[in-house]
Structures are given as structure tokens and as C-alpha cells.
Amino acid sequence: GYRAYNAVFAKTMPVLSPGFEIETELSIHAVDKRWRIAEVPIDYRDRPEGSESKLDTFSDGCKVLLMILSLFKDYRPLALFSWVALLFCVLGLVAGVPVVWEFAATGLVPKLPSALLAVALVFIGILSFTCGLILDTVVKGTRKQYELQVTEAYREHGRR
Known part of the structure; x- marks a missing residue:
């Protein structure tokens, strides 16, 4: 259009x-x-x-x-990275809960690869959320700069 x-x-x-x-x-x-x-x-x-x-x-x-x-x-980086973080944390829980149950029952961790996968997935989830927080702060700063830029553009446009 x-x-x-x-x-x-x-x-x-x-x-x-x-x-x-x-x-x-x-x-x-x-x-x-x-x-x-x-x-x-x-x-x-x-x-x-x-x-x-x-x-x-x-x-x-x-x-x-x-x-x-x-x-x-x-x-909206915080919203996007929060969903990514949630996905990775849920996947980490899915991989980790059976390991924790088996450890609680036997005192052993025979599924070490699953335990490492669970820890890695939860860590990636936490890292994604942290990235979202940092990027959200950057976006807010950029919005403030944009508002100042628009104010200045209106000031210049009014002079003509």
C-alpha cells in the first residue's frame, strides 16, 4: 500500500x-x-x-x-529472550528430573550425560534471560536517544 x-x-x-x-x-x-x-x-x-x-x-x-x-x-528483546529462556529451562528440567529421581532413590547418578545436558540447558536458559535483560536496557537507552532526536528534528523543522 x-x-x-x-x-x-x-x-x-x-x-x-x-x-x-x-x-x-x-x-x-x-x-x-x-x-x-x-x-x-x-x-x-x-x-x-x-x-x-x-x-x-x-x-x-x-x-x-x-x-x-x-x-x-x-x-522487545526481554520478551523474546524470556521465551527462549523458558524453553531451555523446561528442556533442562525434562532432562534433569529423571536424573534427580534416580539419585534420590539410589544415591547414584548413572545418567551422567543427561545430568550434564540438564545443567547445560538450564545454564543456556539463564544466559538467554540475562541477555534479554541487558538488551532491554540498551533498547530503553536507545528509545530515550530517539525521543531527543525527534525533539531536535521538530526544533529544526520549525526554524524553516
């Missing part, structure tokens, strides 16, 4: 996408930064006969889904 933005949005929007995914990036950026979005109805006409669409449904859909995942990491 067609999109129009004010000068300040255009000046402060970091375009990182190489192609079709830019629509997703622009929309998510506008929503995340609380820009006002308006839908303007237009007349829609069918494609002229004999012309071909350049879109590839499957390929472009995959690109958009990968872009959404990437932007989720960029905009």
Missing part, C-alpha cells in the same frame, strides 16, 4: 530493510514510537490486463515473517 509520512518521521526513521520488508519495518517503527497513523480510503483498481505482479507470495511472506522476528528482537 501507499504510505505518507511527515518530514520529522522521514528524517528520524532508520531504514535498515533492503526490499519488500520495509513496509513491515515502517509500520512497526511507527507503532512502537507512537506516531499517529491514519488510514485514508482510496479507490482500488484492478491491475491492468497483461501486467504481471512482481510479488512472490511464499518468498515475500517468509521475508516479512523473518523481519517481524528480527524486529521483535530489536524492539
Whole structure:
């Protein structure tokens, strides 16, 4: 679809996408930064006969889904890494509970590889959560800088 933005949005929007995914990036950026979005109805006409669409449904859909995942990491790292951490911790518990039961019953740990796997998976889960916390702090700092950048852009735009 067609999109129009004010000068300040255009000046402060970091375009990182190489192609079709830019629509997703622009929309998510506008929503995340609380820009006002308006839908303007237009007349829609069918494609002229004999012309071909350049879109590839499957390929472009995959690109958009990968872009959404990437932007989720960029905009909400704590949420993403918390889910990853939960997954690894649950897998660690699944691998570790039988080892703990057997140790409680016999006093032995005959499944040493399972015990090591459980510890490694839980450790990866904790590490993922820690990465999420660190990245969330970085994102909050970046948001503050962006707000200052927008304020400065409005100040400059007002001088013209």
C-alpha cells in the first residue's frame, strides 16, 4: 500500500530493510514510537490486463515473517529472550528430573550425560534471560536517544 509520512518521521526513521520488508519495518517503527497513523480510503483498481505482479507470495511472506522476528528482537528483546529462556529451562528440567529421581532413590547418578545436558540447558536458559535483560536496557537507552532526536528534528523543522 501507499504510505505518507511527515518530514520529522522521514528524517528520524532508520531504514535498515533492503526490499519488500520495509513496509513491515515502517509500520512497526511507527507503532512502537507512537506516531499517529491514519488510514485514508482510496479507490482500488484492478491491475491492468497483461501486467504481471512482481510479488512472490511464499518468498515475500517468509521475508516479512523473518523481519517481524528480527524486529521483535530489536524492539522487545526481554520478551523474546524470556521465551527462549523458558524453553531451555523446561528442556533442562525434562532432562534433569529423571536424573534427580534416580539419585534420590539410589544415591547414584548413572545418567551422567543427561545430568550434564540438564545443567547445560538450564545454564543456556539463564544466559538467554540475562541477555534479554541487558538488551532491554540498551533498547530503553536507545528509545530515550530517539525521543531527543525527534525533539531536535521538530526544533529544526520549525526554524524553516
